[in-house]
Amino acid sequence: MDSRSIILLAHGSSDQRWCDTFETLAEPTLKTISNSRIAYMELAEPSLDTVVREGIAAGTHEFIVVPLFLAAGRHLRKDVPAMIEALEHSTGASIQLSPPIGENPLLGQAVKEVVTLQLDQTAAE
Amino acid sequence: MDSRSIILLAHGSSDQRWCDTFETLAEPTLKTISNSRIAYMELAEPSLDTVVREGIAAGTHEFIVVPLFLAAGRHLRKDVPAMIEALEHSTGASIQLSPPIGENPLLGQAVKEVVTLQLDQTAAE
Numbered sequence: 001m002d003s004r005s006i007i008l009l010a011h012g013s014s015d016q017r018w019c020d021t022f023e024t025l026a027e028p029t030l031k032t033i034s035n036s037r038i039a040y041m042e043l044a045e046p047s048l049d050t051v052v053r054e055g056i057a058a059g060t061h062e063f064i065v066v067p068l069f070l071a072a073g074r075h076l077r078k079d080v081p082a083m084i085e086a087l088e089h090s091t092g093a094s095i096q097l098s099p100p101i102g103e104n105p106l107l108g109q110a111v112k113e114v115v116t117l118q119l120d121q122t123a124a125e
Numbered sequence: 126m127d128s129r130s131i132i133l134l135a136h137g138s139s140d141q142r143w144c145d146t147f148e149t150l151a152e153p154t155l156k157t158i159s160n161s162r163i164a165y166m167e168l169a170e171p172s173l174d175t176v177v178r179e180g181i182a183a184g185t186h187e188f189i190v191v192p193l194f195l196a197a198g199r200h201l202r203k204d205v206p207a208m209i210e211a212l213e214h215s216t217g218a219s220i221q222l223s224p225p226i227g228e229n230p231l232l233g234q235a236v237k238e239v240v241t242l243q244l245d246q247t248a249a250e
Binding site: 004006008010013015017018021022024025026027028029032033036064066068069070071072073096098100101102103104105106107108109110111112113114115116117118119122 | 129131133135138140142143146147149150151152153154157158161189191193194195196197198221223225226227228229230231232233234235236237238239240241242243244247
């Protein structure tokens with residue numbers, strides 16, 4: 001088992017339907033990859049802080065944060081790195097920030113497949 | 126050839142790097158699916174309005190808008206439907222709004238693959 005923990009980081013929202021979509025999106029990862037969790041940057045729980053502290057309490061000291069964002073804006077360029085730096089400082093954990101999922105070419109392929117399905121479905125209606 | 130036009134709708138940003146990521150994300154779709162374009166909801170060009178009007182000028186009257194959003198928040202529940210209604214009214218075109226890409230199970234699979242790759246890469250470093 002990998003001793004590192006994967007944290008899928010979503011923005012968060014006070015709208016539960018928004019969070020539900022992210023939880024569904026995270027499900028295949030959470031089911032397949034041991035020691036993986038979802039966390040929210042703001043407006044929803046569990047927060048990044050909560051998930052890192054719970055991981056540490058369970059014996060994990062190395063975290064990889066994978067942002068469930070399509071592109072990097074101010075949040076991923078400034079706010080999240082600052083949150084991570086503060087958490088590393090206060091907990092002693094090592095937390096690595098990955099690029100947002102949308103920067104991976106696999107996402108572009110998935111978008112193409114979704115659009116192809118969408119065209120087939122609307123043609124059939 | 127499909128007479129309908131696909132519009133990949135991204136939020137838009139004044140940060141060109143943000144738009145560049147979306148253009149890369151859209152590329153496989155734009156290359157594969159004829160009559161497909163990217164448009165921005167706000168803060169960047171081309172706007173949805175521009176793309177629909179150019180499509181109409183080129184003879185297209187049926188549009189399918191596929192939001193490059195992971196989940197539906199206020200923009201997709203309120204702002205975009207209102208923009209589409211106004212555009213349909215002013216142009217006579219038929220514009221169908223699809224669910225955001227993040228609601229398709231293909232995206233959850235892609236996220237899992239991205240995370241798996243990320244774990245392999247960071248283990249190898």
